[in-house]
Amino acid sequence: MSLRYLATGLLLVVLLFSRARLGADELPVWAPIGPDGGHVQALAVSPALPEWILAGLQQGYGIYRSADRGRSWEAASDEFGRVIFDLAISANGRAFYAATSRGFLKSTDGGASWPAVSGEVYALVATHPRKSAIVFAAQGRFLVRSADGGVTFEAVVGPEEATKIAFAQTGRHTVVYAGAGNGLWRSTDDGRTWTEMGPPSSASPLHVQAVAVDPVDPRILYIGLLQGQRGLLFKSQDGGATWRRSQSGLPAGGSLPVSELAVDRTNPSVVYAVVGDDLFRSVNGGRDWSRPVPRIPGGYVSALVTTGYGVLVGTPAGVLLSRNRGSSWQFRVTGLAATVIDGMDIDHQEPARLYAADVPAGTFKSSNQGRPWLRLADLVTLPTVRQPLAVDPADPNVVYAGTANNFFKSTNGGRRWMALEPFHVCLNLTRIVIDPREPAHFFVSGQLRFPCLDPALCTFFRSLDAGATWQCLGTFSDFDSAGSSPLGIDPFTSALFAQRPLGLARSTDDGETWTYVGEPGWEATSFAASPLVEGLLWAGLGGMVARSRDGGAIWQSFSTGLPSTQNVMALAADPADPATLYAATRSSGVFKSTDAGETWSQAGIWPPGVPFRGALLVDPGNPGILYAGTDGLGVLRLDQSGD
Numbered sequence: 001m002s003l004r005y006l007a008t009g010l011l012l013v014v015l016l017f018s019r020a021r022l023g024a025d026e027l028p029v030w031a032p033i034g035p036d037g038g039h040v041q042a043l044a045v046s047p048a049l050p051e052w053i054l055a056g057l058q059q060g061y062g063i064y065r066s067a068d069r070g071r072s073w074e075a076a077s078d079e080f081g082r083v084i085f086d087l088a089i090s091a092n093g094r095a096f097y098a099a100t101s102r103g104f105l106k107s108t109d110g111g112a113s114w115p116a117v118s119g120e121v122y123a124l125v126a127t128h129p130r131k132s133a134i135v136f137a138a139q140g141r142f143l144v145r146s147a148d149g150g151v152t153f154e155a156v157v158g159p160e161e162a163t164k165i166a167f168a169q170t171g172r173h174t175v176v177y178a179g180a181g182n183g184l185w186r187s188t189d190d191g192r193t194w195t196e197m198g199p200p201s202s203a204s205p206l207h208v209q210a211v212a213v214d215p216v217d218p219r220i221l222y223i224g225l226l227q228g229q230r231g232l233l234f235k236s237q238d239g240g241a242t243w244r245r246s247q248s249g250l251p252a253g254g255s256l257p258v259s260e261l262a263v264d265r266t267n268p269s270v271v272y273a274v275v276g277d278d279l280f281r282s283v284n285g286g287r288d289w290s291r292p293v294p295r296i297p298g299g300y301v302s303a304l305v306t307t308g309y310g311v312l313v314g315t316p317a318g319v320l321l322s323r324n325r326g327s328s329w330q331f332r333v334t335g336l337a338a339t340v341i342d343g344m345d346i347d348h349q350e351p352a353r354l355y356a357a358d359v360p361a362g363t364f365k366s367s368n369q370g371r372p373w374l375r376l377a378d379l380v381t382l383p384t385v386r387q388p389l390a391v392d393p394a395d396p397n398v399v400y401a402g403t404a405n406n407f408f409k410s411t412n413g414g415r416r417w418m419a420l421e422p423f424h425v426c427l428n429l430t431r432i433v434i435d436p437r438e439p440a441h442f443f444v445s446g447q448l449r450f451p452c453l454d455p456a457l458c459t460f461f462r463s464l465d466a467g468a469t470w471q472c473l474g475t476f477s478d479f480d481s482a483g484s485s486p487l488g489i490d491p492f493t494s495a496l497f498a499q500r501p502l503g504l505a506r507s508t509d510d511g512e513t514w515t516y517v518g519e520p521g522w523e524a525t526s527f528a529a530s531p532l533v534e535g536l537l538w539a540g541l542g543g544m545v546a547r548s549r550d551g552g553a554i555w556q557s558f559s560t561g562l563p564s565t566q567n568v569m570a571l572a573a574d575p576a577d578p579a580t581l582y583a584a585t586r587s588s589g590v591f592k593s594t595d596a597g598e599t600w601s602q603a604g605i606w607p608p609g610v611p612f613r614g615a616l617l618v619d620p621g622n623p624g625i626l627y628a629g630t631d632g633l634g635v636l637r638l639d640q641s642g643d
Helices: 009-020
Strands: 040-045 053-057 063-066 084-089 096-100 103-107 116-118 124-127 135-139 142-146 154-160 164-170 173-180 183-187 207-213 221-227 230-236 258-263 271-275 278-282 303-307 310-315 318-322 341-346 354-358 362-366 386-391 399-402 406-410 418-422 427-434 442-448 458-463 471-475 486-489 496-500 503-507 524-529 537-541 544-548 556-558 568-573 581-585 590-593 612-618 625-630 635-639
Touching: 040 303, 040 310, 040 318, 053 084, 053 096, 096 124, 096 135, 124 164, 154 173, 164 207, 173 207, 173 221, 183 207, 207 271, 221 258, 221 271, 230 258, 230 271, 258 303, 271 303, 341 399, 341 625, 354 386, 399 427, 399 442, 427 486, 486 524, 496 524, 537 568, 544 568, 568 612, 581 612
Parallel strands: 040 084, 084 124, 207 258, 341 386, 341 612, 386 427, 524 568
Antiparallel strands: 040 053, 053 063, 084 096, 096 103, 103 116, 124 135, 135 142, 142 154, 164 173, 173 183, 207 221, 221 230, 258 271, 271 278, 303 310, 310 318, 341 354, 354 362, 386 399, 399 406, 406 418, 427 442, 442 458, 458 471, 486 496, 496 503, 524 537, 537 544, 544 556, 568 581, 581 590, 612 625, 625 635
């Protein structure tokens, strides 16, 4: 069986075990269906078996492993909540190490299990290229060394606040270099003792952030350092005795830091440097630098590794591989199920097209219930598609997407996009609400980014001509800095519901005037309207759901079966049964009501520790199928048909 279909095997084993314990009344399982990708913070390639790669995810979404050079991935850790700072593989390929926010982990079974060998938090881990038992790690101010495979560590004297470890090999001899907050250090006895090397500049202190060694000529070193606020790059051809600047083509004046360095394994005259958010390349041993074209998708490079088969980078969009030294890039994300869903919607075609947006991987579409996904957005021209994402209810080929401060429209199902309106640079768009009776009428809202907290800036907009022109319906001060937004529209009357400063409000004139409904001070987090029964509405209010049967004049509140400590983040009405309603909570999963919201029970087995995010959708052609966005496991699908 290929790794593609084992990508979430470890997680599903846990879920299926939980399901088996439920007996005759077993619940279906929420299954991850992609789209593939995720914010890769760390990469490690096995010295003994270069086909083996580890990828560590940012924001606590686990470790993934690949046995085929990144063509496919499978989950190597199912524990959410751990931030992966760094990864390393021993010289013999038998031990994997992970520096995480919850301690130091080691796997000796190929990544199947990761017992903690230390509760200490390490920010860096590196393994000796020849002696598998020797491991280095950075613990706060100190560099520590282990001679027994990470079982015990002892602090070494010299490097402080270590950021990078690099190795130079000459015959049977290995020199260890440590870039640190107090300069560049060298050890000739496998890290037992250290000597500070002469600085490449008279100014001090020097904070060395990146170190790389030529794999063919170990006398050639590259370092990136901070000199005050300047980011500088130097090269030595004599093992660090003398240095020269290697700055030509890099940002002028050292305005950006050098965070990663790597030398090509097959052609050492090719060197890579991550400067600021960009990857630079030199083809002449550091004399001149330039950005490879095209720029790497994903926004910036957070990990950089060279191999015999190409250069690998970790980005917020996933893992990418270049076989031609950065001239072109291929996504290596199949099975890397760690996307963060910021927007999701579904159209009413048969079969339905499901859309999902990840920051910053782009927009995706699936016409087969999430298998497979087609990547839609050009990641160079549309790099950070954010929440929201909405399909025109009258024309399934028309799709709208919000970005950090812009609004885009596609008229061909997301294959191409055009900008409709550049909003204020400080505004992050967060929601689109379209009137199903008048699809040219839609409302968007956003939140201001710090420090742009100008009370006069508009955060709530209306367009009555499909985005051609816009009017402001509310400023930052109108919403008491809470970033409130439109919640939904009654499909029978076009009444617009929104959270206003004093509670839930309704407008029957496209937002010109408002009337408060429900109890004073209500803070609604979600809204749904029945497409079958006129006047039947629901609103999520903290840990309860309020229901109205008369279009919002009178409301009743219910909470039986819902977790009282969690807000109802999203509501979804069944398009075939007016009594069936679904509610999503942040960390307890999705709940189902079959009596129009009065009582609730768990809808399927939700993956433990996975936060809900994005949207909750019911498949219009098959109401037994639900889709839910998550914060780190992509889109989850629940099939209640029992098939």
